[in-house]
Amino acid sequence: MPEDLAIRIEDLSISYKVSLEAKRTLKNAVMRASLKQKERTRTIEAVKHLTLDVPHGSVLGIVGSNGAGKSTLMRCVAGILSPTEGRVTVNGKISTLLALGVGFNPALSGRDNIILGGLASGLNMDEISDKTDEIAAFAALPDGFIDLPVRTYSSGMYGRLSFAVAVSMTPDILLLDEALSAGDAAFKEKSFERMRQLCAEARTIVIVSHALATVTDLCDSAIWMHKGQMLSKGKPEAIVDEYLKFLNVGSLPSSYEDM
Amino acid sequence: MPVNENFVPKIQVFEPHRASLPPLIPYLKEFWTRRVFATELARFSDKAEYLDSRLGKVWLVLNPLLLGLIYYLVVEIIRPGGGLPGLTRLDHLLIGLFTFYFAQNCVTAGALSITAGGRLILNQAFPRALLPFSCTIQAFQQYLPTIPVYIFVLVVGKWAYPTTEVPGWTWNFFWIPFIVICTGLTGFGLALIFATLNVYFRDTNKLLTYITRIWMYLSPVLWLPNSLRGNMKILLWINPLGPVLSATSRVWVNGASPSKNTILGCIFWAIASIMIGGYFFISRERDFAIRI
Numbered sequence: 001m002p003e004d005l006a007i008r009i010e011d012l013s014i015s016y017k018v019s020l021e022a023k024r025t026l027k028n029a030v031m032r033a034s035l036k037q038k039e040r041t042r043t044i045e046a047v048k049h050l051t052l053d054v055p056h057g058s059v060l061g062i063v064g065s066n067g068a069g070k071s072t073l074m075r076c077v078a079g080i081l082s083p084t085e086g087r088v089t090v091n092g093k094i095s096t097l098l099a100l101g102v103g104f105n106p107a108l109s110g111r112d113n114i115i116l117g118g119l120a121s122g123l124n125m126d127e128i129s130d131k132t133d134e135i136a137a138f139a140a141l142p143d144g145f146i147d148l149p150v151r152t153y154s155s156g157m158y159g160r161l162s163f164a165v166a167v168s169m170t171p172d173i174l175l176l177d178e179a180l181s182a183g184d185a186a187f188k189e190k191s192f193e194r195m196r197q198l199c200a201e202a203r204t205i206v207i208v209s210h211a212l213a214t215v216t217d218l219c220d221s222a223i224w225m226h227k228g229q230m231l232s233k234g235k236p237e238a239i240v241d242e243y244l245k246f247l248n249v250g251s252l253p254s255s256y257e258d259m
Numbered sequence: 260m261p262v263n264e265n266f267v268p269k270i271q272v273f274e275p276h277r278a279s280l281p282p283l284i285p286y287l288k289e290f291w292t293r294r295v296f297a298t299e300l301a302r303f304s305d306k307a308e309y310l311d312s313r314l315g316k317v318w319l320v321l322n323p324l325l326l327g328l329i330y331y332l333v334v335e336i337i338r339p340g341g342g343l344p345g346l347t348r349l350d351h352l353l354i355g356l357f358t359f360y361f362a363q364n365c366v367t368a369g370a371l372s373i374t375a376g377g378r379l380i381l382n383q384a385f386p387r388a389l390l391p392f393s394c395t396i397q398a399f400q401q402y403l404p405t406i407p408v409y410i411f412v413l414v415v416g417k418w419a420y421p422t423t424e425v426p427g428w429t430w431n432f433f434w435i436p437f438i439v440i441c442t443g444l445t446g447f448g449l450a451l452i453f454a455t456l457n458v459y460f461r462d463t464n465k466l467l468t469y470i471t472r473i474w475m476y477l478s479p480v481l482w483l484p485n486s487l488r489g490n491m492k493i494l495l496w497i498n499p500l501g502p503v504l505s506a507t508s509r510v511w512v513n514g515a516s517p518s519k520n521t522i523l524g525c526i527f528w529a530i531a532s533i534m535i536g537g538y539f540f541i542s543r544e545r546d547f548a549i550r551i
């Protein structure tokens with residue numbers, strides 16, 4: 001892989017095999033076996049033959065409608081899902097902030113969760129104790145919420161904390177999946193600031209967002225995904241325009257019809 | 260073009276896999292570097308569990324003691340009189356029960372660790388075996404306070420029945436760390452198997468409540484290992500916890516060192532559980548994220 005690339009995705013396909021049963025249980029499996037039935041499953045191709053290079057220091061935006069496969073792609077780049085076909089090569093330390101937030105245990109305080117999240121992502125205790133205060137300060141939760149159980153947080157407070165944790169890891173590659181949607185205007189401004197700073201340090205960022213302004217503001221290139229395929233790639237303004245047109249018209253432009 | 264000065268090249272390649280093992284050396288390295296995560300997770304889960312109840316820590320001690328009392332009553336009622344003096348039987352029962360519960364807690368908590376690890380598994384890449392491992396540590400932390408309970412019962416018992424054969428101090432107690440490690444390893448290995456099964460079949464943990472109960476009756480906890488006759492003796496060997504429980508009773512209650520075969524049995528089951536459980540779990544863990 002060329003040295004200036006942070007992420008190289010080659011002909012990547014990811015599919016989920018979904019059971020159509022309400023719950024997969026041993027009981028059902030035994031029942032099926034005794035009736036000589038096969039399990040009813042459906043294969044969902046969430047990402048189809050996607051090829052993409054992301055150079056170091058670039059900010060890539062990904063747009064697309066619900067179920068387009070954006071989160072699936074991000075999970076694969078983070079090494080959480082493995083590809084069904086193709087290959088993903090990543091060069092650098094990854095930090096992820098995916099749609100569900102970090103692995104927060106709702107019964108524990110924000111501070112304890114920061115420590116656990118950091119340890120899971122491979123930091124050691126010293127590094128984390130240095131960072132905990134910094135993260136708490138960045139998240140700037142009101143009146144001592146940082147020491148209250150996470151279950152008492154509002155979704156915005158939760159989002160702030162997740163974002164603060166993800167950016168504090170000084171990753172080489174930062175993956176953000178709808179990370180900024182819950183914060184208020186002030187926090188959004190602050191997080192934009194932080195992301196610009198990370199870009200200035202030549203770190204690579206991939207942003208998935210339904211807030212298209214985020215994509216045009218922050219990214220220097222963008223792709224549009226639709227039903228698992230990458231339909232187009234280019235300057236963020238152009239891609240967002242195209243995507244908006246599609247949203248308003250509701251059908252794909254004729255040039256894509258044979259895809 | 261700005262340059263990221265802290266950049267450390269670290270190339271990772273993600274490719275399709277079959278049900279074979281990922282490269283083991285990097286896996287174990289990652290596991291080792293994140294071991295603190297497992298210990299802290301165990302500590303924090305304890306904290307979360309007992310945060311609300313002031314009696315939390317007391318329950319850790321009270322719970323096994325009450326269970327011991329219940330089973331003692333049951334055993335005494337089923338087999339009135341009969342052979343051994345009461346204190347020996349009580350001691351055997353208590354330490355057997357505490358050791359069995361240590362292994363059982365490893366397995367039952369570990370079995371749920373993956374399916375309950377939802378967000379952590381969907382959002383972060385790390386060796387998944389850390390989650391059941393953390394349950395093993397937690398089970399060990401719950402096992403520790405039962406030792407003073409046992410010793411307390413022993414001391415009071417010896418004071419009340421000065422003629423009892425239950426030993427005071429002996430050098431054979433140095434076998435205890437060995438037994439505890441073997442128990443923990445066996446429990447961890449079995450936890451890996453059941454954690455994997457529970458991802459594929461969500462009713463595994465329901466089944467497990469029955470399995471552990473039967474398992475306990477088949478283990479030398481409520482009965483003494485040397486009370487088995489003839490072919491029944493095989494129960495002590497085909498049961499993964501058979502050798503460690505025999506050894507436990509022999510060291511704690513008789514103050515003697517375990518027999519050579521028992522020691523070999525302990526080592527065999529510890530290694531076998533880890534190897535089989537490890538293979539089963541690690542070869543499938545890359546599937547976990549799409550199945551939970």
Ligand SMILES: Nc1ncnc2c1ncn2[C@@H]1O[C@H](COP(=O)(O)OP(=O)(O)OP(=O)(O)O)[C@@H](O)[C@H]1O
Pocket residue numbers: 016017018044045046064065066067068069070071072073099548549550551
């Ligand atoms: N855990 C899963 N099991 C089975 N199918 C899944 C799973 N996660 C996602 N899918 C399917 O994969 C496809 C892509 O989903 P994905 O979450 O990647 O979409 P997305 O682009 O992130 O959508 P959104 O904008 O709603 O977040 C969808 O059809 C979805 O049904």
Ligand SMILES: [Mg+2]
Pocket residue numbers: 070071072099177
């Ligand atoms: Mg998504």
